[in-house]
Amino acid sequence: MNHTYKVQRGTRNHKxxxxxxxxLIIAAAAMPWWGTSSWMREFVVFSCYFIFAMTWNLLAGYGGMVSIGQQAFFGLGGYTMLILGNFYGVNPFLAIPIGALVAGAIAVPVSLVAFRLQGGYFAVGTWVIAEVFRLSFANISAVGGGSGTSLTALRGISRWTRESVTFWIALACVVACIALIYIFLRSKKGLALLAIRDNEIAAESHGIAVGRTKLVVYTVAAVGAGLAGALYFVGNLRISPDAAFSINWTAFAIFMVIIGGIGRIEGPLVGAIIFWALNKFFSDFGTWYLMGLGTLAIITTIFFKQGLWGFAQERWGWSLFPTTRKLILVPPKNS
Structure with a gap:
């Protein structure tokens, strides 16, 4: 009796x-007409958290490159948007994707330095690179130096239009980020990335271009960080080196990914929702708030080593974005 096999890539839960x-996307797109401006601003902030965490998860969770200096590209995206808007007359909304692309372009020469380092040295090295960018912009008087400056290019645009367009761009960026990363991880390039994370030498022996793949992922992560930065400061209307290049951005991303589940698309989404809620309702508690975040991270790493979503996936088989392939035995049909 001959059996056949098929590869299963999706589930009923996925559909x-x-x-x-x-x-939800259709309902959210209409929020400017039924929601409040505070809701839209909160969604923009949440989107920046999520996009930054999602691309950090791609870099570290899937690519095995643990960087604590992604705020370098976050700040570059924000400053590129501001410079184009304030000094060159580019519409700041159009400057958001340009800022992301500039961050990705700068990531290429930066990688020549960063990729010379491995493990913990790579992590610390990326943070040092981010500090170089922060100090450089702090000494440029044209953009306000260390105290920063305001985004003046949006003057003359009504508040409703500014907030609505910013919200729609944030929604589009979230959808595009999830879709593109999901498509990438389901492709052969995604499998190659996982192989590199597990064992670079073995991956290279199987013909995988390790260096090129790592460069692509590093650049994509920089584009995502730059996109989040440009979007954040369009909504914030003011930028400074300490805010743009703060290590807190990467620390927050690490927290979100660990809480939600590293190496899973759903992880940053769950983590971003939890972090946004905690930041929204408990940040006024100051030191106690930070202690609470640390305690939650410790509890998660001890009792939920795969993150909250990872625990749910292992316990109940939940998977909203399946990227794995399962070989299913198909019994023969009765003749």
């Missing part, structure tokens, strides 16, 4: 989640 997501 249901896709349908629900489409409905």
């Amino acid at each position: 249901v989640a896709l349908a629900v997501a489409i409905v």
Whole structure:
């Protein structure tokens, strides 16, 4: 009796989640007409957290490159947007993707330095690179030096238009970020990335271009960080080196990914929701708030080593964005 096999890449939960997501996106797109401006501003902030965490998860969780200096590209995206808007007359909304692309372009020569380092040295080295950028912009008087400056290019645009367009761009960036990373991870390049994370030598022996793949992922992560930075400061309307290049951005991303589940698309989403809620309702408690974040991170790493979503996936088989392949035995049909 001959058996056949098929490769299963999706689940019923995946299809249901896709349908629900489409409905939520349509409802969210209409928020400027039924929601409040505070809701839209909060969503923009959440989007920046999520995009930054999502691309950090791609870099570290899937690529094995643990960087604590991604704030370098976050700040570059924000400053590029501001410079184009304030000094060259480019619409700041159009400057958001340009800022992301500039951050990605700068990541290429930066990688020549960063990739010379391995492990903990790579992590510390990326932080040092970010500090170099912070100090450099702090000494440029044209953009306000260390005290920063305001985004003046949006003057003359009504508040409703500014907030609505910023919200729509944030929504589009979130959807595009999830879709593109999901498509990439389901491709052969995504499998190659996982192989590199597990064992670079073995991956290279199987013909995988390790250096090129790592460069692509590092650049994509920089583009994502730059996109988050440009978007954040369009909504914030003011930028400074300490805010743009703060290590807190990477620390927050690490927290979100660890809480949600590293190496999973759903992880940064769950982590970003939890972090946004904690930051929204408990940040006024100051030191106690920071202690609470640390305690939550410790509890998660001890009792939920794969993160909250990772625990749910292992316990109940939940998977909204399946990237793995399962070989299913198909019994023969009765003749």
